[in-house]
Every structure is written in C-alpha cells, then in structure tokens.
Amino acid sequence: MSPVIDELLHARQGPVTAELVQEPGKFGLGRVPSKVAPVATVRSICGFCATGCGLKVHLNAKGEAINLTPDPDYPVNLGMACPKGWEALAPLAATDRATTPMIRASRNAPLEPTDWGTAMSTFVDRMKGVQAKHGAHSIAFLSTGQVPTEEMALLGALFKFGMGGLHADSNTRQCMATAHVAYKQSFGFDAPPYTYRDFEESDVMVLVGANPAIAHPIMWQRVMRNPHDPQIVVVDPRRTETAMAAHQHYAIEPKGDLWLLYGVTHELCAKGWLDQTFIDAHTEGFEELAPFIAHYSPERCAQECGISADRIRELATLIHTGKRVSFWWTMGVNQGHQSTRIAQALINLALLTGNIGRPGTGANSITGQCNAMGSRIFGNTTSLLGGRYFEKPDDRAEVAEILHIPVETIPPTPSMAYDQIIDGIESGEIRGLWVVATNPAHSWINQGRFQRLREKLDFLVVQDMYATTETARIADLILPAAGWGEKDGTFINSERRIGVTCKVARAPGQALSDFAIFKLIAEAWGCGPMFQAWESPEAVFRILARLSTHQPCDFSGIPGYEALQDAGGIQWPRPARSENLPANGARAKLRAPESAGSDHDHERRLFADGKFFTPSGRAKLLFDPPVKPPESPDEAFPFWLNTGRGSSAQWHTGSRTNKSAVLRKLAPTRPYVEVNPADAAKLGVADDETVRVVSRRGHATAQVFLTPTVRPGQVFMPMHFSEVNQLTFPAFDPHSRQPSYKTCAVTLAAVT
Numbered sequence: 001m002s003p004v005i006d007e008l009l010h011a012r013q014g015p016v017t018a019e020l021v022q023e024p025g026k027f028g029l030g031r032v033p034s035k036v037a038p039v040a041t042v043r044s045i046c047g048f049c050a051t052g053c054g055l056k057v058h059l060n061a062k063g064e065a066i067n068l069t070p071d072p073d074y075p076v077n078l079g080m081a082c083p084k085g086w087e088a089l090a091p092l093a094a095t096d097r098a099t100t101p102m103i104r105a106s107r108n109a110p111l112e113p114t115d116w117g118t119a120m121s122t123f124v125d126r127m128k129g130v131q132a133k134h135g136a137h138s139i140a141f142l143s144t145g146q147v148p149t150e151e152m153a154l155l156g157a158l159f160k161f162g163m164g165g166l167h168a169d170s171n172t173r174q175c176m177a178t179a180h181v182a183y184k185q186s187f188g189f190d191a192p193p194y195t196y197r198d199f200e201e202s203d204v205m206v207l208v209g210a211n212p213a214i215a216h217p218i219m220w221q222r223v224m225r226n227p228h229d230p231q232i233v234v235v236d237p238r239r240t241e242t243a244m245a246a247h248q249h250y251a252i253e254p255k256g257d258l259w260l261l262y263g264v265t266h267e268l269c270a271k272g273w274l275d276q277t278f279i280d281a282h283t284e285g286f287e288e289l290a291p292f293i294a295h296y297s298p299e300r301c302a303q304e305c306g307i308s309a310d311r312i313r314e315l316a317t318l319i320h321t322g323k324r325v326s327f328w329w330t331m332g333v334n335q336g337h338q339s340t341r342i343a344q345a346l347i348n349l350a351l352l353t354g355n356i357g358r359p360g361t362g363a364n365s366i367t368g369q370c371n372a373m374g375s376r377i378f379g380n381t382t383s384l385l386g387g388r389y390f391e392k393p394d395d396r397a398e399v400a401e402i403l404h405i406p407v408e409t410i411p412p413t414p415s416m417a418y419d420q421i422i423d424g425i426e427s428g429e430i431r432g433l434w435v436v437a438t439n440p441a442h443s444w445i446n447q448g449r450f451q452r453l454r455e456k457l458d459f460l461v462v463q464d465m466y467a468t469t470e471t472a473r474i475a476d477l478i479l480p481a482a483g484w485g486e487k488d489g490t491f492i493n494s495e496r497r498i499g500v501t502c503k504v505a506r507a508p509g510q511a512l513s514d515f516a517i518f519k520l521i522a523e524a525w526g527c528g529p530m531f532q533a534w535e536s537p538e539a540v541f542r543i544l545a546r547l548s549t550h551q552p553c554d555f556s557g558i559p560g561y562e563a564l565q566d567a568g569g570i571q572w573p574r575p576a577r578s579e580n581l582p583a584n585g586a587r588a589k590l591r592a593p594e595s596a597g598s599d600h601d602h603e604r605r606l607f608a609d610g611k612f613f614t615p616s617g618r619a620k621l622l623f624d625p626p627v628k629p630p631e632s633p634d635e636a637f638p639f640w641l642n643t644g645r646g647s648s649a650q651w652h653t654g655s656r657t658n659k660s661a662v663l664r665k666l667a668p669t670r671p672y673v674e675v676n677p678a679d680a681a682k683l684g685v686a687d688d689e690t691v692r693v694v695s696r697r698g699h700a701t702a703q704v705f706l707t708p709t710v711r712p713g714q715v716f717m718p719m720h721f722s723e724v725n726q727l728t729f730p731a732f733d734p735h736s737r738q739p740s741y742k743t744c745a746v747t748l749a750a751v752t
C-alpha cells in the first residue's frame with residue numbers, strides 16, 4: 001500500500017474534533033437521554049436540509065458521539081430540531097455501510113471487496129483509459145449538495161484542473177438551478193437576500209410551491225413565532241400542511257403560476273400600486289415590462305390558472321396593503337418547464353413594490369440540501385470557483401493566481417448540464433461516470449431511460465456511505481465514504497450562513513472522508529502536487545476565503561472554524577476589511593456591500609442600499625409569455641401527477657433516513673398515491689387498495705391513500721420511493737435546465 005494511503009487510513013483512526021470540544025456538562029436542554037454519561041459536547045450543523053440547524057453532539061470519554069440535542073444558542077433553530085435532526089446519528093450505524101472499496105471483475109460479475117490500493121489503481125487506469133480512447137472530456141462526474149464545501153471544491157478542482165475533465169454537474173441541478181439562474185440574471189449574482197429573522201418580521205408572506213411545514217419544519221417554526229400575525233398565502237395545487245395553516249390557499253392549476261403572478265402584477269400596475277421611486281433608482285426593464293404586463297388582465301389569467309379574477313385582485317390588494325411583504329418559493333417553482341421566469345415573476349413583484357432589503361421583505365428562494373449553497377458557489381461545475389465564469393479570461397486568471405496553478409489547466413468553457421451529460425452517455429460522448437453522494441438511479445427524472453444508459457458506460461464509479469443504494473448496486477467500483485458526523489467541514493445554509501460540521505464518530509471499516517478519497521485520487525492520478533496546499537478541510541476553507549475575496553460572497557474576514565463556532569455561524573458577505581474594497585466600478589463586476597456588519601450580527605440581509613451585483617448596479621425585470629407544460633392530461637392519461645416530499649421523517653431516496661428505526665415509524669414504508677375521494681369513486685378504487693400508476697414512460701405499483709388535499713384530476717406521490725421517477729416526464733427549464741418533476745400525465749389502473 002502506498003505511504004499516502006497508509007497515512008490516510010491511519011489518520012482516520014485519530015481523535016474526533018478535540019479542539020472544538022467544549023467544557024463538560026454544557027448541554028442545551030439540561031437533560032441528555034442516554035445511560036452513558038457524556039463528558040464533552042461538540043457544536044455541529046445538521047447534515048440534512050438547508051435550514052442548517054445547530055446541534056450539540058454529546059461525546060463519551062473516547063470522544064465518540066452518544067447522542068445529541070438541538071443547540072439553544074444557535075441563531076437558526078433556537079433549540080429546535082425536526083425528527084431527522086434528532087436522529088442524525090442513527091444512519092451512521094447502519095449495517096449496510098460500505099466498509100471497503102468494492103469492485104466488479106467484469107460487467108456481469110458480482111461486486112467484491114477490495115483494498116484501497118487496487119481501488120485507486122483501477123480508478124486511474126480505467127478513467128485514463130476512457131480518456132485515451134475517447135478524449136479527455138469523455139469522463140464526467142455527478143455530485144451533490146450534501147457534503148462540506150471544502151470537499152466539493154476539492155472534487156471540482158481535482159477533476160477540472162488536475163484530471164483534465166470538463167463535464168460535471170450535481171444534484172443541485174435537480175433542486176436549486178432555477179433559483180441560481182434566476183438570481184444571477186436578475187441580481188447579477190446567486191444571492192438569496194434574506195435572513196431567517198424575516199420569517200418573524202413580515203406582515204404578509206406569500207409562499208409559492210413550498211411546503212415548509214413538512215420540508216423545512218424549523219423554518220416553519222420561525223414563521224409560527226412571527227408576532228405580527230402575518231397574513232400567510234400559500235400557492236400550491238395541493239392543500240398541504242402549510243396551506244392548511246395559512247390564511248389563504250390559492251389552489252392553482254399545475255404550472256399556472258406565471259399566469260397568476262402576471263395577473264397580480266397587472267393589477268398592481270393598473271392601480272398604480274408600485275414603488276416608482278425604487279423602480280426608477282434601482283431596476284431596469286420597467287419600460288418593457290409595463291406594456292407586456294398590460295396583456296395579462298386578471299380575467300385572462302383566471303382562465304389559465306384556475307384562480308378567479310377576484311382572488312387575483314385580492315392578492316394584489318394584500319401585497320399593496322402589506323408593509324413588509326415577503327415572497328418565498330421552493331420546488332413547486334424551481335421544478336418546471338418555465339421555472340426561471342416564474343422565480344423572476346416573484347423577484348419582479350418584490351422589486352416593483354419595493355419589498356427588498358428591508359426587514360420582513362424579499363424575493364426569497366428556500367434552499368433544499370444542507371450545502372446546496374456551497375455547491376452553487378464552489379462546486380466548480382457550471383460556475384468557476386467563487387461564482388465566477390469559466391468563459392471569462394479575467395476570472396480564469398484570477399483563480400489561477402490564487403491557486404498557483406497554470407491558467408491553461410482551467411477550461412475556458414462551461415460544463416454540460418446534468419441532462420446533457422445523460423444525453424452524452426446515450427450518444428457515446430461520455431463513457432466514464434463518477435457519482436459522488438447522490439443517487440441518480442432513483443432521483444433522476446424518467447428512470448427507464450437512465451437504467452438503459454448504464455449499459456452504455458464503460459466505467460461507473462459510485463462514492464457513497466452505503467453499498468446498497470440503487471446507483472451503488474449497478475457500479476463497477478464503489479468507494480466507501482464517511483458521512484455527516486464522521487468528518488469536518490463547513491456548510492452554507494439557505495440564509496447564506498456558513499457553519500461548521502464536525503467529526504464526532506469514526507467511519508466504519510476502511511471508509512474514508514470524501515476529502516481523503518479525493519486526495520488519494522489526486523496522488524494516484526499524478527496531480528497530487530497541485531493540491532499540496534489543500535492539506536486539510538480548514539486549509540481549504542482558507543483557500544476558499546481567498547477565492548471569495550471581492551466576490552459578492554466574500555468571506556475573507558472569517559479566519560477559520562473557531563471564529564465560525566464562536567459566532568454561531570456567519571452569513572456572507574463578511575469581507576476582511578470593507579474599507580479596502582475597490583470602489584464600485586473599479587472591478588465593475590461584483591462587490592460585497594460595505595456595511596457587512598460584525599460576526600456577532602446574527603441577521604444580515606442583502607440589498608439594503610438598493611445596489612445589485614449587475615454591471616449597472618440595477619436589478620433586472622425579466623419576463624416571458626407563459627408556455628403550456630409539454631405533457632398534460634388527456635383521455636388516455638387523465639390525471640396530473642405531482643411529486644414531492646411526503647413527510648418530515650423521510651429524506652429523498654431514503655438511503656439515510658430509512659436506517660433509523662424511529663424515522664421508519666413516522667412515515668409509510670410502502671409507495672402510495674394520494675387520490676381525491678371523488679376520483680376514487682369514479683374509478684371504483686378504495687382506500688388502501690393497490691393500483692398501478694401508469695404514464696407513457698413506465699408504471700409503478702402503489703397503495704391508494706384517499707385524501708381531499710389533492711384536487712380531482714390530480715394525484716400526488718412522494719419522491720421517496722424509487723418507482724416515482726419511472727413515471728416522470730423529462731422536460732427542462734430552458735435557462736436553468738432543471739427537471740420538471742412536478743407535472744406529467746398518468747392514469748390509474750386496478751391491479752388484477
């Protein structure tokens with residue numbers, strides 16, 4: 001075994017994060033439900049959703065986690081956690097953890113355990129072999145929003161600068177690409193402007209395609225703490241848990257959002273309910289928007305979105321009368337065939353009414369995974385490190401200088417998007433695929449096709465905590481990874497807060513942190529020296545801080561992990577010395593606001609000065625005419641199929657949450673389909689009956705769950721069961737290339 005591998009395997013036996021251990025006995029809730037007395041507590045951040053709750057992990061004398069409690073002093077969750085957070089340690093102890101690398105001798109041979117030395121030489125020989133035969137760009141990776149930023153950045157830099165790869169994307173495409181592109185186009189940078197205090201300070205909240213009561217329960221708790229008795233409006237085809245708790249539910253036709261939002265904008269314009277001073281000073285495009293929107297009367301929009309003209313007017317009135325109006329969106333917006341323009345219709349509403357940069361306002365995208373924000377800025381997939389552009393020579397030169405690498409190693413073209421990589425596999429352009437911390441054989445749209453594509457790949461590597469995921473099972477090589485809690489690093493949450501996640505347990509067997517795996521690959525590939533300075537996660541954090549300098553996400557003022565721990569996380573921007581920043585225009589591009597506050601300011605929002613990150617400093621008002629979804633119900637497939645989160649105890653493809661006995665008790669274990677009782681009566685199916693849900697692309701067997709929360713003509717299936725993406729229709733937003741998981745046409749048939 002090589003000395004480097006030896007060293008890494010030895011290092012992983014080392015102590016858990018000793019330097020971050022606090023005094024014994026400082027427990028958040030004063031009571032620790034365990035028989036073993038803890039001797040120390042470590043502060044960490046939850047590794048599931050992008051709320052980014054602080055958790056206190058309690059350790060025994062050996063420095064191993066025995067249990068955890070939510071952190072009462074963390075400014076995000078204020079002592080609360082959802083079931084996944086409470087159960088965050090359980091998935092680590094699962095019996096199906098990948099504990100050694102595994103390899104297949106030939107395509108049809110079984111996966112067999114092997115050692116790291118063989119795994120590394122196989123990885124390098126096979127990937128280099130593919131490149132030699134089919135070109136440097138015939139390999140690709142698909143990664144994640146669920147590992148620390150330091151690991152994502154190392155992967156992106158290794159693949160693109162060290163291995164000569166070009167095409168790389170992540171599951172963030174399935175999730176946040178729309179918000180990313182919408183913000184970039186409208187604000188000039190991917191910059192969610194809000195802080196969680198805004199949940200408590202709004203007097204009108206408009207939630208579109210978001211179900212935080214299930215998907216972001218602790219954010220929803222923050223809404224519940226709002227003392228201003230806010231008017232809450234939920235726009236969702238389903239009467240969700242969130243809609244039930246709201247004042248107003250707009251049960252919109254699937255993908256009718258653009259019509260509804262244009263109808264509201266029309267009414268605001270017609271009534272003159274605009275903040276013209278803000279529009280004149282801080283936006284561009286109003287001259288084009290005004291005549292466009294004149295065509296979208298509430299009456300016309302009502303016919304298309306299923307909401308009456310009166311209710312469209314009521315929503316406009318509510319927005320007008322609110323003093324602090326905030327707009328929030330999640331996957332019901334991001335996942336659609338015209339999603340970027342829908343997100344921008346919300347951004348436009350905030351800009352036109354001056355509801356931005358003030359407490360309780362904003363056009364606010366709620367992020368999905370714990371570190372989707374890290375992947376958006378530092379994944380080095382479609383954007384160059386730090387939110388830069390591969391296409392811009394200045395950006396490449398800057399990154400090369402900071403990293404001390406030859407500028408020629410940075411590709412001058414952006415990567416293909418996820419769906420284009422999949423197309424590339426079909427056409428033979430992509431032959432080697434490396435999948436890191438994502439499970440596309442369950443989560444990618446239109447699975448039937450994905451499964452067939454497997455046969456087209458010469459080499460499939462899966463790097464995961466578990467050897468049993470749908471994707472790991474079809475791999476040629478499995479690299480066993482440490483998970484959340486078994487390694488150090490930082491996450492960036494939905495409100496731009498950077499927080500530290502810590503090693504509180506040892507990974508089983510020979511599993512290594514993704515960071516260590518990437519370092520091993522760099523050595524084996526022969527580009528180790530390029531990453532010599534990337535010696536530990538914290539060293540990489542400091543490199544990333546340098547890469548962020550003068551970008552809107554500037555956090556060069558954060559010296560390291562200890563400062564983050566002390567402050568309870570810090571929101572970007574946190575520039576080193578704001579007085580030394582170049583004057584606006586000098587680097588005409590992007591600049592963090594000067595009044596970035598102090599580390600101990602727990603709530604900082606963007607755009608208080610009305611300056612955006614576009615070249616003109618103005619936000620852009622962007623719009624397009626609505627287009628019909630590419631597939632909608634017809635005689636043969638008469639129902640809309642909607643998909644999404646089923647319960648707060650289930651996480652995505654279930655590889656982690658299914659491993660907790662507690663979480664398994666909190667959610668159905670078999671696939672189910674929610675059906676309106678009126679439809680069930682027409683079809684002659686009863687509650688609990690097993691049916692086949694059929695689309696033009698595939699079928700799934702599911703139990704009927706009768707509920708009036710879905711409207712007649714619509715059915716809903718949770719995404720946590722792999723059958724669901726057998727059915728979905730592969731449509732993509734043209735700007736963000738995010739898949740449209742929320743609408744396709746299906747029929748239900750009795751199982752005979």
Ligand SMILES: Nc1nc2c(c(=O)[nH]1)N[C@H]1C(S)=C(S)[C@@H](COP(=O)(O)OP(=O)(O)OC[C@H]3O[C@@H](n4cnc5c(=O)[nH]c(N)nc54)[C@H](O)[C@@H]3O)O[C@H]1N2
Pocket residue numbers: 049050175208209210211212214215216235236237238240252253254255256257330331332333367368369642643644645646647648649650651652742743
């Ligand atoms: N428990 C749990 N929490 C999670 C996750 C999880 O897997 N489990 N995943 C995390 C991740 S990565 C993400 S991205 C978020 C997702 O969080 P959310 O986006 O809140 O969750 P979804 O259920 O996917 O979709 C939200 C809503 O969009 C609605 N919708 C569907 N079509 C339309 C439409 O055309 N218009 C409108 N206005 N609404 C529509 C759906 O009915 C659904 O209620 O959750 C995060 N939190």
Ligand SMILES: Nc1nc2c(c(=O)[nH]1)N[C@H]1C(S)=C(S)[C@@H](COP(=O)(O)OP(=O)(O)OC[C@H]3O[C@@H](n4cnc5c(=O)[nH]c(N)nc54)[C@H](O)[C@@H]3O)O[C@H]1N2
Pocket residue numbers: 144146147171172174175331368369436437438439440442443444463464465466469481482483484514643644645651652653654655656719724725728741742
């Ligand atoms: N029909 C439908 N499909 C959807 C959606 C929908 O609403 N409807 N939502 C989409 C969205 S928003 C998302 S975000 C995706 C999510 O889709 P995926 O990313 O495919 O889902 P996960 O189950 O979160 O997969 C993460 C994998 O990473 C592994 N893992 C966890 N931590 C680590 C780690 O530290 N290192 C390594 N190497 N591996 C680790 C886990 O074991 C798991 O196998 O699904 C998308 N698919």
Ligand code: SF4
Pocket residue numbers: 046047048049050051052053077080081082083084085086216217218219
């Ligand atoms: S709300 Fe999200 S971050 Fe908070 S405990 Fe639950 S899964 Fe973890």
Ligand SMILES: [Mo]
Pocket residue numbers: 174175176368369
């Ligand atoms: Mo997501």
